[in-house]
Amino acid sequence: MSTLRLIAVGVLMHVKMSTRGNFEIATAMIVPIVQATMAVYLLRAADSPHRMIEAAVGAGMMGVWSTVLFGSGGAIQRLRWMGTLEMLIIAPRNPAVTVLPITIATGLTGTYTMIATLGWGWAIYGIRPEFAHPWLFALALPACILGLGMFGLLMASTFVVMRNANALCNTLEYPIWLLSGMLVPITVLPGWTGPLADILPTTWGARGVHEAVSGGAVLPAVAWCLGISLVCFVLGAVSMSFVERRARAAATLALS
Amino acid sequence: MTDYAIEADGLRRTYRSRTGWLRPQIKEVDAVRGVTFTVGKGELFGLLGPNGAGKTTTIKMLNTLLIPTAGRARIFGHDVVAETREVRRRIGYVFGGDRGLYDRLSGLDNLRYFAELYGLPPREQKARIGELLELVGLTGRENERVEGYSRGMRQRLHIARGLLHRPQVLFLDEPSIGVDPVAARDLRQTVADLAATGTTVLLTTHYMAEADELCDRIAVIAGGELRALGTPAELKHFADGRRVVEVEAYGVGDDVVARIDAIPGVRGVTLETVGAAQLLTVQSESDVDVQGEVLAVLDGVRLGRVSSRQPTLEDAYVAIVSGKPQDADPQREKVAA
Numbered sequence: 096m097s098t099l100r101l102i103a104v105g106v107l108m109h110v111k112m113s114t115r116g117n118f119e120i121a122t123a124m125i126v127p128i129v130q131a132t133m134a135v136y137l138l139r140a141a142d143s144p145h146r147m148i149e150a151a152v153g154a155g156m157m158g159v160w161s162t163v164l165f166g167s168g169g170a171i172q173r174l175r176w177m178g179t180l181e182m183l184i185i186a187p188r189n190p191a192v193t194v195l196p197i198t199i200a201t202g203l204t205g206t207y208t209m210i211a212t213l214g215w216g217w218a219i220y221g222i223r224p225e226f227a228h229p230w231l232f233a234l235a236l237p238a239c240i241l242g243l244g245m246f247g248l249l250m251a252s253t254f255v256v257m258r259n260a261n262a263l264c265n266t267l268e269y270p271i272w273l274l275s276g277m278l279v280p281i282t283v284l285p286g287w288t289g290p291l292a293d294i295l296p297t298t299w300g301a302r303g304v305h306e307a308v309s310g311g312a313v314l315p316a317v318a319w320c321l322g323i324s325l326v327c328f329v330l331g332a333v334s335m336s337f338v339e340r341r342a343r344a345a346a347t348l349a350l351s
Numbered sequence: 352m353t354d355y356a357i358e359a360d361g362l363r364r365t366y367r368s369r370t371g372w373l374r375p376q377i378k379e380v381d382a383v384r385g386v387t388f389t390v391g392k393g394e395l396f397g398l399l400g401p402n403g404a405g406k407t408t409t410i411k412m413l414n415t416l417l418i419p420t421a422g423r424a425r426i427f428g429h430d431v432v433a434e435t436r437e438v439r440r441r442i443g444y445v446f447g448g449d450r451g452l453y454d455r456l457s458g459l460d461n462l463r464y465f466a467e468l469y470g471l472p473p474r475e476q477k478a479r480i481g482e483l484l485e486l487v488g489l490t491g492r493e494n495e496r497v498e499g500y501s502r503g504m505r506q507r508l509h510i511a512r513g514l515l516h517r518p519q520v521l522f523l524d525e526p527s528i529g530v531d532p533v534a535a536r537d538l539r540q541t542v543a544d545l546a547a548t549g550t551t552v553l554l555t556t557h558y559m560a561e562a563d564e565l566c567d568r569i570a571v572i573a574g575g576e577l578r579a580l581g582t583p584a585e586l587k588h589f590a591d592g593r594r595v596v597e598v599e600a601y602g603v604g605d606d607v608v609a610r611i612d613a614i615p616g617v618r619g620v621t622l623e624t625v626g627a628a629q630l631l632t633v634q635s636e637s638d639v640d641v642q643g644e645v646l647a648v649l650d651g652v653r654l655g656r657v658s659s660r661q662p663t664l665e666d667a668y669v670a671i672v673s674g675k676p677q678d679a680d681p682q683r684e685k686v687a688a
Contacts, residue, residue, distance in 0.1 A: 100473065
């Protein structure tokens with residue numbers, strides 16, 4: 096119970112932190128418009144106007160992924176700058192429980208990105224948010240965001256040990272978009288990418304959301320997403336303990 | 352059950368940094384080189400030393416933020432490496448400066464979050480936070496964002512945060528740095544009150560007067576080594592048998608300081624900037640009058656007041672830290688194999 100309270104309060108505090116900066120607010124306003132515009136022109140060029148809503152949802156998921164990736168990496172980097180990373184680590188808690196609220200908070204702010212992308216797509220380009228399975232969409236989207244959050248936790252362990260975590264964020268952003276089939280179907284990618292895509296929770300989360308929009312089997316994809324998310328959580332929790340010790344040995348918790 | 356709150360036994364910490372890819376250079380810096388001391392339960396213990404002496408590194412090894420390269424440390428008998436969780440339950444950590452708080456959150460939100468992190472029962476949180484806000488004089492300002500706080504207010508919030516879970520040992524790392532004199536005095540009073548209630552306090556500072564006023568015992572650290580350990584009265588004896596010449600000057604360079612240091616009978620020279628002037632302090636053996644030779648070396652330099660006086664506690668500190676370390680070079684560079 097105490098752990099759940101800590102996670103809930105931690106999520107609330109980190110959502111407050113990440114929504115009170117001018118840079119973050121400006122980014123949250125602009126990025127969804129860029130994502131929606133990119134998706135629309137991509138599919139117009141491909142002469143597939145009937146798939147506009149799928150494109151808008153895919154663009155929204157790209158935004159959620161960027162938010163989680165840069166949010167988690169950026170948040171830990173910001174904690175290091177503020178000197179609060181040491182204060183979190185020194186608390187008598189499992190390090191995974193102290194870092195998990197950060198990734199969940201970035202997932203929640205990422206949800207806004209999805210909603211804003213769909214909103215801008217509708218307002219500017221007239222793409223009506225009509226889904227084949229609206230209720231399953233409401234189920235698949237949180238599952239997808241949870242999957243991204245757990246994957247974020249797994250990566251957060253790397254951010255704790257690396258002082259220049261932003262470099263890793265830049266490297267991972269585009270490959271995961273592509274491999275997960277957020278915007279472009281993974282069937283158009285080379286065959287060797289298939290196994291890589293299959294082990295990413297983002298692939299199954301994105302598939303669940305796409306199926307909810309276009310009318311396919313949503314639940315199996317959601318189940319896979321949640322299953323792989325659980326594995327990511329366990330691996331993330333174990334690696335956080337390992338990485339916390341390594342960061343204490345390498346003296347990377349502080350800036351200097 | 353141990354009689355000590357803190358035990359440090361041969362603590363050593365080496366930092367390694369690597370630069371370059373083709374021919375990587377690995378630089379090793381021995382920040383702390385075999386420090387041993389104990390702190391009794393309820394004692395207010397000072398760790399005093401100049402910037403870069405190894406105070407913060409020592410405190411971070413004791414509070415589990417750094418793993419020692421060698422040596423052992425225990426808090427209430429619990430090893431800081433093997434029993435990290437047990438140690439963390441018993442300690443609080445407060446450091447000086449602007450960092451260490453969530454700037455975009457209110458003071459109250461900061462305390463609420465850390466109360467959860469330290470597992471304070473929800474029923475107790477409100478009362479405990481209110482009590483601490485009262486203690487540090489932030490009642491009425493708790494709903495304002497920390498980014499709008501003055502440095503003194505941040506420092507007081509830091510202390511409130513460090514005390515939330517009623518730690519048995521409180522580590523205070525230069526808590527009065529950058530704080531105005533009135534706020535620093537209040538802070539010293541808070542620390543003294545804490546020690547009076549039985550909390551063991553380890554305070555690092557480079558202000559001799561602060562350590563003298565507060566601490567039961569002081570360890571002086573310089574160059575990563577413990578140079579002296581004792582009560583303030585015992586440490587004052589380090590300046591026995593010395594006399595001090597102070598010269599107010601303008602434009603003294605390092606070469607001049609080196610020439611004065613080389614005068615026979617001189618035991619230590621410090622140069623500090625005081626407003627537009629420089630204050631040159633020369634310690635010498637009590638039976639040697641070096642004033643004439645010092646003024647001869649300063650020939651051509653614009654001078655102000657020149658005085659000779661008996662040594663103070665601060666001179667004792669200077670005498671201790673300016674003593675020669677055992678190993679001259681704490682930094683090493685090598686090319687990686």
